[in-house]
Amino acid sequence: xxxxxxxxxxxxxxxxxxxxxxxxxxxxxxxxxxxxxxxxxxxxxxxxxxxxxxxxxxxxxxxxxxxxxxxxxxxxxxxxxxxxxxxxxxxxxxxxxxxxxxxxxxxxxxxxxxxxxxxxxxxxxxxxxxxxxxxxxxxxxxxxxxxxxxxxxxxxxxxxxxxxxxxxxxxxxxxxxxxxxxxxxxxxxxxxxxxxxxxxxxxxxxxxxxxxxxxxxxxxxxxxxxxxxxxxxxxxxxxxxxxxxxxxxxxxxxxxxxxxxxxxxxxxxxxxxxxxxxxxxxxxxxxxxxxxxxxxxxxxxxxxxxxxxxxxxxxxxxxxxxxxxxxxxxxxxxxxxxxxxxxxxxxxxxxxxxxxxxxxxxxxxxxxxxxxxxxxxxxxxxxxxxxxxxxxxxxxxxxxxxxxxxxxxxxxxxxxxxxxxxxxxxxxxxxxxxxxxxxxxxxxxxxxxxxxxxxxxxxxxxxxxxxxxxxxxxxxxxxxxxxxxxxxxxxxxxxxxxxxxxxxxxxxxxxxxxxxxxxxxxxxxxxxxxxxxxxxxxxxxxxxxxxxxxxxxxxxxxxxxxxxxxxxxxxxxxxxxxxxxxxxxxxxxxxxxxxxxxxxxxxxxxxxxxxxxxxxxxxxxxxxxxxxxxxxxxxxxxxxxxxxxxxxxxxxxxxxxxxxx
Amino acid sequence: xxxxxxxxxxxxxxxxxxxxxxxxxxxxxxxxxxxxxxxxxxxxxxxxxxxxxxxxxxxxxxxxxxxxxxxxxxxxxxxxxxxxxxxxxxxxxxxxxxxxxxxxxxxxxxx
Numbered sequence: 226x227x228x229x230x231x232x233x234x235x236x237x238x239x240x241x242x243x244x245x246x247x248x249x250x251x252x253x254x255x256x257x258x259x260x261x262x263x264x265x266x267x268x269x270x271x272x273x274x275x276x277x278x279x280x281x282x283x284x285x286x287x288x289x290x291x292x293x294x295x296x297x298x299x300x301x302x303x304x305x306x307x308x309x310x311x312x313x314x315x316x317x318x319x320x321x322x323x324x325x326x327x328x329x330x331x332x333x334x335x336x337x338x339x340x341x342x343x344x345x346x347x348x349x350x351x352x353x354x355x356x357x358x359x360x361x362x363x364x365x366x367x368x369x370x371x372x373x374x375x376x377x378x379x380x381x382x383x384x385x386x387x388x389x390x391x392x393x394x395x396x397x398x399x400x401x402x403x404x405x406x407x408x409x410x411x412x413x414x415x416x417x418x419x420x421x422x423x424x425x426x427x428x429x430x431x432x433x434x435x436x437x438x439x440x441x442x443x444x445x446x447x448x449x450x451x452x453x454x455x456x457x458x459x460x461x462x463x464x465x466x467x468x469x470x471x472x473x474x475x476x477x478x479x480x481x482x483x484x485x486x487x488x489x490x491x492x493x494x495x496x497x498x499x500x501x502x503x504x505x506x507x508x509x510x511x512x513x514x515x516x517x518x519x520x521x522x523x524x525x526x527x528x529x530x531x532x533x534x535x536x537x538x539x540x541x542x543x544x545x546x547x548x549x550x551x552x553x554x555x556x557x558x559x560x561x562x563x564x565x566x567x568x569x570x571x572x573x574x575x576x577x578x579x580x581x582x583x584x585x586x587x588x589x590x591x592x593x594x595x596x597x598x599x600x601x602x603x604x605x606x607x608x609x610x611x612x613x614x615x616x617x618x619x620x621x622x623x624x625x626x627x628x629x630x631x632x633x634x635x636x637x638x639x640x641x642x643x644x645x646x647x648x649x650x651x652x653x654x655x656x657x658x659x660x661x662x663x664x665x666x667x668x669x670x671x672x673x674x675x676x677x678x679x680x681x682x683x684x685x686x687x688x689x690x691x692x693x694x695x696x697x698x699x700x701x702x703x704x705x706x707x708x709x710x711x712x713x714x715x716x717x718x719x720x721x722x723x724x725x726x727x728x729x730x731x732x733x734x735x736x737x738x739x740x741x742x743x744x745x746x747x748x749x750x751x752x753x754x755x756x757x758x759x760x761x762x763x764x765x766x767x768x769x770x771x772x773x774x775x776x777x778x779x780x781x782x783x784x785x786x787x788x789x790x791x792x793x794x795x796x797x798x799x800x801x802x803x804x805x806x807x808x809x810x811x812x813x814x815x816x817x818x819x820x821x822x823x824x825x826x827x828x829x830x831x832x833x834x835x836x837x838x839x840x841x842x843x844x845x846x847x848x849x850x851x852x853x854x855x856x857x858x859x860x861x862x863x864x865x866x867x868x869x870x871x872x873x874x875x876x877x878x879x880x881x882x883x884x885x886x
Numbered sequence: 887x888x889x890x891x892x893x894x895x896x897x898x899x900x901x902x903x904x905x906x907x908x909x910x911x912x913x914x915x916x917x918x919x920x921x922x923x924x925x926x927x928x929x930x931x932x933x934x935x936x937x938x939x940x941x942x943x944x945x946x947x948x949x950x951x952x953x954x955x956x957x958x959x960x961x962x963x964x965x966x967x968x969x970x971x972x973x974x975x976x977x978x979x980x981x982x983x984x985x986x987x988x989x990x991x992x993x994x995x996x997x
Contacts, residue, residue, distance in 0.1 A: 405960045410976060412991030415925075415983035420917040420964035421949060421956050428953040450963065450979075 314521040317365070317437065317473040320358025321351070323540030327525035328516060332497060335471035337464050339494040341478045341486045342501030347512060347533055348477040349374070350383065351501065352439040354537045355475050357388045360398045365436035365473075368429040369401045372445035376401040386537045400429035406449025413451055419459040423466060430472065438467060442477040447488050457493075464493050485517070496520045502528070511650050514540055530652040539656055541693060552576060557669075557704055560599030561592065563773020564732070567749050567758035573730055574754065575668075576702040578695045580724060582709035583734030587745055588766050589708035590614070592734070593671045594623045594630065595771055596706055601633035605668035608661060609641045612677040616641035627769045640665055646677040651690045654678070658694055662701065669704040675724065676710040691724050711735075729753045737761075737785050744786035747773075763789065910934070910942035910992070911971035915956070917949045917964045922981045926965040929982035937994050967991075 316330035325331045332338045332355070342348045356367035369390075371379055379401060380390040393399035402425055430438065443460065450456050467474045476494055478486035485491045491498055498518040504511055514531045516524045531540040556571040559579075565572040573579055581589050590611075597607040611619055619641070620630050633639035642661055644654065662670065672694070678687045691707075698705045707724070725731065730752040736743040745764055749757040763785045764773045777789040784792050914930060916923035927946065934942050949956050949964070959968050963979040969992055978991035989995040 402957060404962060406962060411963075412976070412978040412987055413980050414978055414987040414991065415980035416922050417963040417965060417980040418922070419962050420920075421915065421961035421966065424917055424949040424953045424964075425956045425961075428956070446962070 316522070317359070318363060319355045320362045321354055321538050321540060322536075323529070323531070324514075324538070327527075327529055327540060328519060329523060332473055332475070333519070333521065334473050335468065336496040337467050337472075337474040337476055337494045338497040338499065339476050339478060339486070339491055340499045340501060341480050341491070343480045343503055346480075346501040346503045347531075347538065348501055349379070349441050350386070350533055351499075351538055352441050352475040352477055353379065353383045353388065353390075354386070356399065356437055356439055357383070357390070357393065358537075359437045359473075360393055366398045366433040367400075367437035367439065368426065368433065368435045369399065369439045369441070370426060370429070370443075371401060371403045371441055372406065373442060375403045379403075386533075386535065388537075397433055400433045400435065402426075402429050404445075406445055408449050408451070411449065416455075417452075418455065419446070419463070422459075423463070426463075426466075430470065436471075436473060438472045438474040440474065440476045442479060444478050444486070444488050444490065460490070461493050501531075511652055530655075532652045532656045534653075534656055534660075539659075541652060541655055551702070553702060557605075558596075558599050558603075559592070560595030560597070561764075561771045561773065563762060563764060563771070564592070564747065566773070567747070567760070567762060568730070568752055569755045569757055571755075573704060576699060576704055577729035577753070578699065578705045578707070578727060579730045579732065580707050580709055580728040581732045581734065582711050584711050584736060587734035587736055588764075588771060589710070589734060590619065590673055591623065591626060591628070591766060591771055592732070593673050593706050593708055594619065594628055596669070597639055597671055598623075598628055598630060598633060600669050600704075601636070601638040605638065606665065607633070607639050607669045607671065608665050608667035609639060609671045609673070610658070610661075611641060611643050611673050612646050613674065614643075616643055626766050626771075640667070646681050651678065651681060651686055655690055655693055659697065662698070662703065667703060669706065670698055672705065672707045674708040674710050688724060688727075692727055695727050739786070740788055742786050746785060908941055909971055910938050910969065911945075912942055913945045913947060913959070913968040913970055915947050915949060915959070915961045915964060915966045915968065920964070923965050925981040925983065926967070929985070929988070930967060933982070933985055933988055937989065969993075 315334040316328070316332065317334040318325045318331035340348050340351055353369065356369055359365040359367050369379065374382065376390075383390060390399060390401065394401060404422065404425070426438070429435065440463075443463075446456055446460075447453070464474075464476075476490065478488070478490045480500070481487040481489075485498065485500065496518075497516070497520065500515045500517050502513040502515070504513065512531050512533065513528045515528045516526065529540050531538055553575040555575040556573065557575045558572040559565050559568065581592050583589050593609075597609055600607045609616075609619075614622075620634070623630055630639060634641075642657075644657060646654070649657075658670070675687070675691060678690065695705055707728070709724070728751075731750040732747060733750050734745065734747050737746050745766070746761045747764055748759075748761045762773050764771050766772075774789075777784045777792060912930070912934070914923075914927060916926070930944060934944065947955050949961065955961075959966075959975075959977075961968075965979070965981060967978040967982060967988075969976040969978075972993075976991055976993065978988055982988050986995070
């Protein structure tokens with residue numbers, strides 16, 4: 226026996242030689258029993274070789290026939306029936322922020338997914354995050370088959386995202402196999418298949434008991450092997466192999482010129498296709514992700530911007546899937562008493578979005594700072610994101626109008642996070658905001674000013690950014706104050722069209738120019754869900770901050786500034802005059818009353834005198850009559866004594882009476 | 887056929903120490919007894935006998951038995967013939983039915 230040949234193989238070789246007649250009898254038996262498959266060889270082959278390569282090879286003179294189309298369809302039906310018995314397609318969550326949201330749960334479980342993209346679009350990162358998160362969050366071990374990078378390079382590259390692949394490998398959760406294909410080292414002679422790849426993959430899968438597989442990028446094979454027909458057949462087999470083992474797989478591929486992938490891999494991987502894109506617009510690059518296809522599941526069809534941050538990929542849905550945030554009816558002071566008054570007396574709604582727009586120098590930042598200060602005084606936390614001024618500059622400037630932000634900063638309730646808009650793209654801004662909010666957990670966020678974003682994106686992009694910002698903050702019930710610079714000459718409402726529909730309360734600040742001066746006025750353009758003033762109110766930036774001035778509203782119209790002051794002076798003079806007149810009249814009346822009172826007193830005194838006199842006279846008269854009667858009685862007495870027989874006293878009495886009269 | 891190879895292998899091993907440059911250490915990677923593997927082995931043997939008589943060894947590695955060995959030599963295609971010696975390492979894939987190309991691959995013929 227030859228020694229160069231391995232013992233086991235030798236055995237097999239001889240065994241095969243001996244058993245071939247027996248095998249051919251098997252063929253006929255199998256062919257008789259399995260009429261459905263049509264080809265006995267196929268069945269038998271399955272029995273003999275554990276995992277056979279597919280090929281149109283004849284063997285023992287028995288022609289192997291591939292299953293015909295109806296056969297295949299039948300098989301497919303059987304397969305889909307098996308996998309789709311539960312109503313919803315089972316999904317394997319990726320753990321990638323935002324991605325599971327737009328796919329309603331992740332990648333199709335147990336199926337291969339194609340991730341196509343240009344070089345540098347983040348395919349490798351996407352797939353490695355899929356594996357790492359699968360291991361760390363969902364306890365699904367994975368295999369990374371790298372065709373382009375060595376395991377060391379890959380480990381180094383993803384270490385920047387905080388993934389420690391070495392540790393995962395050590396814990397036997399991850400297997401990395403670097404597959405190296407170099408055409409110049411390979412000579413092709415005759416028929417071959419890629420069983421070696423399958424063996425390696427199977428080994429790796431078995432090693433860690435993998436549920437997830439990444440092939441990055443399998444297209445490298447096309448540069449290594451010249452025979453495309455073999456390669457395609459093998460790829461088809463590979464994807465079926467993955468499916469049969471219920472492995473959730475991510476296959477990456479380079480983007481082709483006019484096709485999805487350079488080598489048409491989408492032909493084989495038909496379950497889900499994700500395209501990653503990397504576009505530069507106005508010198509700012511944005512990464513985007515789109516789910517082109519997702520068989521058996523609904524998915525967001527938009528292009529979603531995504532970021533590669535220091536914690537991996539974050540996909541940012543343009544808008545949150547639903548508008549379901551719970552709103553608060555709680556109110557929160559704007560920090561300016563006059564403005565609160567204009568907003569129904571109680572300020573903004575908590576968790577609403579407020580836009581303060583105005584021309585240069587109208588005090589947008591001041592309003593925002595007032596709000597921040599008031600919030601912090603009430604114990605709230607405020608995240609202030611200035612985009613034009615440094616924090617110390619804002620603090621100094623606010624100090625000049627008597628607004629001291631230093632205590633809030635010291636208490637840690639106010640936090641400035643300056644970010645130059647041009648430093649990075651819109652998505653990065655969004656991510657930064659997300660991260661800061663998660664970190665600081667503020668009650669309110671101030672963006673000052675949002676118009677700075679215009680430098681880094683088109684209006685539509687900014688709108689989408691702000692929509693996402695406001696959506697996110699609203700869902701967190703965080704009050705958002707945005708300031709926006711309006712340029713002179715533009716229609717003041719028009720220039721903010723990008724965000725106007727997003728905001729709940731819109732306060733317009735503008736300067737009114739008349740009689741050689743500019744005066745600042747504010748008005749509430751809209752404020753959802755509350756009654757608010759329809760007046761233009763003048764305010765000044767005084768040493769005590771923003772101070773609203775009682776508006777002049779009169780027959781001369783609404784006036785501001787010195788016009789208002791002079792008008793007020795005139796009116797004051799008029800009022801003073803009027804009140805003097807009234808005083809005068811009142812005094813005259815008083816005098817008249819006093820005069821009358823005196824007269825009344827005089828008359829009364831006179832009357833009383835007369836009354837007294839009369840009463841005295843009556844009394845005297847009465848006394849006199851009494852005396853007379855007494856006298857008469859005395860005389861009568863006397864007479865009675867003298868004229869004893871005379872009986873006429875009555876006559877004498879009546880005569881007396883007449884005399885008295 | 888097997889006895890023949892046995893002899894050759896022995897002689898090859900004996901020769902190894904003398905002329906390293908003139909010695910062919912070949913590895914044939916297969917995965918089970920597939921027709922392609924059998925063809926490849928038969929072809930290889932014939933070619934070796936014809937051109938390298940007495941100065942070669944053939945080691946057949948069945949990846950179904952030893953899957954771990956696939957990684958070391960970066961084996962993807964089956965069958966793959968690896969020329970370990972003389973250096974540089976060269977790979978020839980396929981059932982080795984094209985003798986001309988095999989000879990070129992083994993550097994027995996100028997390219």
